Amino acid sequence: MANSLIWGRGVSHNMIKASRPGRVITRFGSQVLVEDGDGHVHRCTPRRRLEHVVCNDAVSWHPESSGDGVVTEVHPRSNLLERVDPRGQRKNIAANVDQVVVVTAAAPAPSWPLVDRYLVAIEGMPARALILYNKADRPDPDPESTLAALTGYQALGYPVLKTSVADGRGMEALGDFLAQGTSVLVGQSGVGKSSLIQALLPDLDIRIGALSELSGEGRHTTTNATVYRLPCGGALIDSPGVRDFSPGPTPQRELAQGFVEFRTLAPACRFHNCTHTVEPGCAVKAALEQGQIDPRRYASYCTLLEAAQV
Template sequence: MKNKKTSHHKPIKLSGIEREGLLITTFGANAELEDEHGNVVYCHIRKNSDPVITGDRVYWLPEQDGTGSIVGHLPRKSLLYSGENAYKLKLIAANIDAIIIVTAPPPVLSEDMIDRYLIASENLSIPAVILFNKIDLLTQQNTDEIEQRLTVYAKIGYRVIYSSTYTHDGLAQLDHYLQDKTGVLVGASGVGKSSIIAKLTREQAIKIAELSHATQLGKHTTTTTHLYHLANGGNLIDSPGVREFGLRHVNKDQVLNGFIEFKSHLQQCKFRDCRHQTEPGCAIKQAVKDKKITEQRFQSYCKILAEK
């Protein structure tokens, strides 16, 4: 998933008076950063600079009115982004150590969205955690079904945390995992990302997104990505809810790379260029028949591959 627009940045001509800061949020051509003393500075992003995003370490110049101008960013260790098409990328967060995929009880729970984030996670080498939130809303009728659906991911090696901001279940586990790390919360609207931030950071002023009962889609109350500090030395980035996570910039090999349980079977396919669709002697399809790979994950792979 490396892209010239994201893996490299323009050489920055520094005058020597620039200061470094941590970008905590952006809104249009403006941003807020923390300076070396932890003070928040309102800044303008220069038009000729590379795009910057929450989590970036940036170079900036102070202005006489107390604001600042961002002139560029330092090299990134990681960058999460989605693809609206093969050429247009949407930056989500920089310098992150973990992608926290947040979901909730039906109708929100979507393996398709989880799988798309996992493709990004695997190709960007950023660990992913699946956080099933709002367990206090589970019923006797759907608890077993949901556990079975999420156990699929636990069995192939992903960490799955069950949480509730009402009962506080799972929050200490998430907080411990994020110690000295920077994580980004991603997922659909209305899954409780802002409520999780509020509990872990005690930022009670955050607007809370609720599901629209009329459309069963989330209301987009979180409109900007924002970084919050945790007491354990970690950081947590809240990102706006999405209705889909675009992978239009990802190629077929990268889609395959996102399904980690396929890897041990790939060398057994009859043809080296097997796409695991209609080809004879496909070890992946045989693994599905043998229940070594779930039908749901295989169909998810086929659906995403068909978009390429």
């Protein structure tokens, strides 16, 4: 992958300034790498008012006679993937994400409340979600709990897939899902996200090297959110910030909307601002008492609600 801008004599000023569409592959410092419609990548500098540009933004840009380019416009985003840093500050990671794969595994033991937090964030973006149970070739120390959780998510309409990089289980089906758009993998440390990414992008080191050379940043490109085209179709965003992704506190109304089983029930609550905890006439609590809502999911909601109010 190399800079395709080759300028010779006879290139007119109007040709240079002609605006063209592109997609931001990655950002490094004050510059970005932009992929054009032909798959060529160009180093560009966003105009001062566009300093907020992030990975996977759709942009307009034009080349300069120097060989680099200028980003002149950032097009409206369908969504924005954010994470919360250790200080509790929100950090932008990538835009226009179609799908988020929530990765779990037998080891470390799945944190289903954390999966629920991811799903709330995904619903709020919004984006499609896939719940992935990785390392399926290994013994599960608590198969009944895993089965109950995964079956419960399926009942809510979330697709569930079991995979193993070691024996190839489910990898073709994962590729089919990822081919539907631009995706990102999230989940606990140690569940095998890096192994999955390496299996999906076997030439990742070569691609990183090419982008690093083009950016002039050396191997520092590995610390930035970067979008890669997948051999199976679609694209995958890879970033340490994504791998360690942690969703932040969510306002009560958004939190309740993030639990899909609450959506059709909440309008029937007596109070429009019902928190679904202590209010009389709560349709969500009535459904819980009638066994229509999983008690574990409801407990997860209450825990997240309490954390949001601290």
